[in-house]
Amino acid sequence: MSAELFKEERFIEEWKVFLRFPSVGADPAHHSDCSACAEWLGQHLNTMGLAAEVLETPGLPAVYAEHRTGDGVPTILFYGHYDVQPVDPVDAWTTPPFEPALRNGRLYARGAQDDKGQAFSFLKAVEALLATGQLKVNLKVIIEGEEESGSRGLSAMLDAWRERLAADILMVADTGTIPDGTPTIVMGLRGLLHVAVTLRGPSHDLHSGLHGGLALNPVTELTRLLATLFAPDRSIAVDGFYDGIHNPTALEHSLVQKTPFDPVAYARSFGMPPVAGAPEYTPLERLGFRPALDINGISGGNANSMKTVIPSAATARLTARLAAGQDPNHCLEAICDHLKARAPDAMKLTIHDTGSAGAGFRIDPESAPVRLARDVLVDLAGCEPVYHWEGASIPIIPALAEAAGAAPLLVGFGHEDDHVHAPDESYSIAQFRRGFEYAAHFLQAAAGTHLARE
């Protein structure tokens, strides 16, 4: 594939248009922006030469497109998402999150990488192949609008869309490389569940002098309650939570040892060493093969100024990342049971906003799509890729792979410097170009293989 197919200036301008939609799927105030974004993307894919349409779901719309080459060639289902994370704290952004700004070879915007940038780099490869008559696989594209908030709409449609989505390979552009930039095949993702907890005590805020030592304090009690979720060594002290975990195979174990991980560089990048989690596992094992439980937010009373009250309520939100083999519903129930059993009798515990549970999964390192991706990456980069078991989640992937009958394949070019989910998210033009080249080469290479289903 020749280098002039990468139309940098035009690609960046189109990518900026895509980024200007404030498609925060989790925020109902932005749902019309999400619909507008889906409409734009559908039209854009049509212009590129795909047969595209916007599909309604019980949630936000999904964009579907396809190109049919014929029988006997593999069918690739390409998955991405057009929704983005919320932008708070918005004051921490150097330039506004929905006004894409190019600085030092990087495009800054919410979604610049996750996942608009990554998805768009792959789609531009499809465009280039189509324009030069080189797209020789059957291609299906599904770009949903709720990945960051649980994929409710797409999940609900999977059964109805089995035929439409049927494919051999589920190609996902929503992952990254290891910190040194070596091409990375993601061999698994963790599952995700979330739960919010509100503890209510007094019927109104009380004077902490007149009531301290009498009234139970929701902030204090929520703090004590949440602390019981963790053992002194920071393992998760919830009965049954670890049930069913698939331990790594000998091959997985040997491959993960080959993936470099530099704790000193980690500390430099993130301001602290990688010391959370159970110490008997290496950092990459913890990320790939072990679950984690995080309190993502807590709020109660006034933490900004001295106010001598016992507040009437306190709330926290937690997420768990699940290892392959853990049943998300079982884990959710275990956490809820743990909290209910330990909440003070005199208080009201409400567990809310639970769900969006997706399981973790791992991919066979010896499967044909993984071997093909490895060959393409060796060709492009001149070195062996690394096999990485990712800590993040794309909860829809296992369900989508099952519905499509496809083998998931996760190769992406994100990097920790991109600050996804945080202020000043960005994606470099160089990364965008690597995604473009990988996608173009993989789609060409796949055409010549016998990956097509019987």
Place this chain on the structure above:
Amino acid sequence: MSAELFKEERFIEEWKVFLRFPSVGADPAHHSDCSACAEWLGQHLNTMGLAAEVLETPGLPAVYAEHRTGDGVPTILFYGHYDVQPVDPVDAWTTPPFEPALRNGRLYARGAQDDKGQAFSFLKAVEALLATGQLKVNLKVIIEGEEESGSRGLSAMLDAWRERLAADILMVADTGTIPDGTPTIVMGLRGLLHVAVTLRGPSHDLHSGLHGGLALNPVTELTRLLATLFAPDRSIAVDGFYDGIHNPTALEHSLVQKTPFDPVAYARSFGMPPVAGAPEYTPLERLGFRPALDINGISGGNANSMKTVIPSAATARLTARLAAGQDPNHCLEAICDHLKARAPDAMKLTIHDTGSAGAGFRIDPESAPVRLARDVLVDLAGCEPVYHWEGASIPIIPALAEAAGAAPLLVGFGHEDDHVHAPDESYSIAQFRRGFEYAAHFLQAAAGTHLARE
């Protein structure tokens, strides 16, 4: 004293003027409002017939006023404060906090009771006595502007003002009655210390999937750290915290048993039973003779919507109420040492906004001022008052009493229904009138006693 001295309509109008100043002493944005409030009050006291002036301090100004009768009569120093608590959550107020509104015989506003209402009811009694030539004691008035935020200015001036403040009795109008409304002599106050804790982890918010199990989470770790402050029975698990506590005397012990406390009524009023604190003490013993530690506010990450981050920091604010005998500085140091020893090495713990430590104290039930107050209250109410060891704090009182060489005497007419420090604070006209009558009678009765210092 005849009933027509209580000029209800005029008093309410003047009280409303006092309440319209948003004198939130803890908030620098309201410091000019505090100064304006002090100016108004000084002029008002002058108009009443006292020699008043606004005194500068290193903090917010204090209002001082006096009336000299002559030698050989007791000198009463009257203390109150014109500053008020913050108004958050302001949306929870039925009417705006600084637009006083009369509903069903109660005046609603921030400070309606604490302490503008209580102080004003006493000051109006002084006015009535002055107007009728019945003020036969030497009276000194000090109304400060930082009671709710640590009395920094007044504390700093106490040494310089020893002569000015010298008195026999320190009369304080900033306490309440027990729930059934029986006249109440407050026999002690708890001390107060406050401390804020910020725990910082990663240098920026991290994706909780990519880092969960690697990066320490400041919300999780702050939660676990704060939980270590409490033993399973909710006692305070801080080495040295309980040092020096004065246990109640036999007389105190017998008097506190006589004060009624109805746990069922408590649960009805506040939505929960009085079950916090060490269970081996009765609720009133816990309030009067035991310390309490409360987390007044906590914040980290986003508790309002799902956001899968490991936030870079979390903050909590705590206050401790101290029993008589506990050294506030020692307790503060014990808490700080406890937190420092247990914070994760890889994180940055900042302890800030500490201080405003005032000691707790108790008053001898057999002292002359207490006996005089008891006689006045019996005359007015026709029943014995109760002796109550209060859980709240007025940290300046022990230091002010010491500087003035005066015996503190705390009789007030606040009630739990007044919702001080909370939305919809109010004070009834009936309570205001009781304060007025008590103050007038006490000042008259004191004139005929031999309380004057040698």
